[in-house]
Amino acid sequence: xxxxxxxxxxxxxxxxxxxxxxxxxxxxxxxxxxxxxxxxxxxxxxxxxxxxxxxxxxxxxxxxxxxxxxxxxxxxxxxxxxxxxxxxxxxxxxxxxxxxxxxxxxxxxxxxxxxxxxxxxxxxxxxxxxxxxxxxxxxxxxxxxxxxxxxxxxxxxxxxxxxxxxxxxx
Numbered sequence: 001x002x003x004x005x006x007x008x009x010x011x012x013x014x015x016x017x018x019x020x021x022x023x024x025x026x027x028x029x030x031x032x033x034x035x036x037x038x039x040x041x042x043x044x045x046x047x048x049x050x051x052x053x054x055x056x057x058x059x060x061x062x063x064x065x066x067x068x069x070x071x072x073x074x075x076x077x078x079x080x081x082x083x084x085x086x087x088x089x090x091x092x093x094x095x096x097x098x099x100x101x102x103x104x105x106x107x108x109x110x111x112x113x114x115x116x117x118x119x120x121x122x123x124x125x126x127x128x129x130x131x132x133x134x135x136x137x138x139x140x141x142x143x144x145x146x147x148x149x150x151x152x153x154x155x156x157x158x159x160x161x162x163x164x165x166x167x168x169x170x
Contacts, residue, residue, distance in 0.1 A: 010148055012168055014139075014164055015137040015138075015164070016086075016108065016137075022082055023077075025080055026076040026079070030047055044060070055106065058102045059101050086107050109135070116133070119131045121155070127147045127151055
């Protein structure tokens, strides 16, 4: 009889993804709120979510209303348990006739530089785990579940500039 012992490695994934349904619910709530607000009566303000490109398209008639729409979007994201850190407000306003347009990008995944920072931070903890970058997420593998849970606790305590989730804990 062969007495070889098979050891399984435990693992989990570190990801940064927005729940599509929650985002859709938040944008629908924004549309309802804008429609019902007195200060938006008579304005041609539209908000659309492009699910393919993960962008929110906002069209309104002046800077003040654009700022108010952004505030309402942030408020609804928070109510739907979505971090405003997912939003990239970097794109400037651009004019289309007398209307102002703005595209707000919803960031998905962990970019390469952030992934490298996370791996470096995990290695600095000296836990007996291996962290590897896989496309826009990380996989952390270790023999002990306690080490993996310690890595999750460590990552939750750090600020890497993107919201993180921990999936597929096996």
